[in-house]
Amino acid sequence: xxxxxxxxxxxxxxxxxxxxxxxxxxxxxxxxxxxxxxxxxxxxxxxxxxxxxxxxxxxxxxxxxxxxxxxxxxxxxxxxxxxxxxxxxxxxxxxxxxxxxxxxxxxxxxxxxxxxxxxxxxxxxxxxxxxxx
Numbered sequence: 001x002x003x004x005x006x007x008x009x010x011x012x013x014x015x016x017x018x019x020x021x022x023x024x025x026x027x028x029x030x031x032x033x034x035x036x037x038x039x040x041x042x043x044x045x046x047x048x049x050x051x052x053x054x055x056x057x058x059x060x061x062x063x064x065x066x067x068x069x070x071x072x073x074x075x076x077x078x079x080x081x082x083x084x085x086x087x088x089x090x091x092x093x094x095x096x097x098x099x100x101x102x103x104x105x106x107x108x109x110x111x112x113x114x115x116x117x118x119x120x121x122x123x124x125x126x127x128x129x130x131x132x133x
Contacts, residue, residue, distance in 0.1 A: 006042050011057045013071065020060045030059055 004024040031052040062073035071082030
């Protein structure tokens with residue numbers, strides 16, 4: 001039996017030396033397209049459906065589809081920066097929790113500062129001395 005593989009074109013901005021290939025079964029599972037459609041892509045070497053092409057590129061090359069993440073990729077539970085440094089997901093989860101806590105503390109500090117400001121305004125209006133006859 002002949003193994004059928006699909007060449008996934010390298011998207012612009014991704015720095016790899018050679019294009020990656022996916023099996024026919026993987027291409028069908030990712031895109032939800034029929035056997036005939038994927039076989040046509042393999043035979044012609046062209047993925048005519050732009051949505052399917054982008055989906056395959058996201059999965060195969062690990063691109064993150066957002067302008068703010070240009071140059072970043074996700075490969076095997078690791079986030080790879082434009083500079084090539086790898087950040088493991090498990091470490092990023094820890095950082096995320098820390099950032100959430102810091103954000104909550106900052107919001108609480110802002111609330112306390114507002115409350116303190118209101119107390120200062122109220123006390124400034126009161127007299128700090130009493131007249132005695």
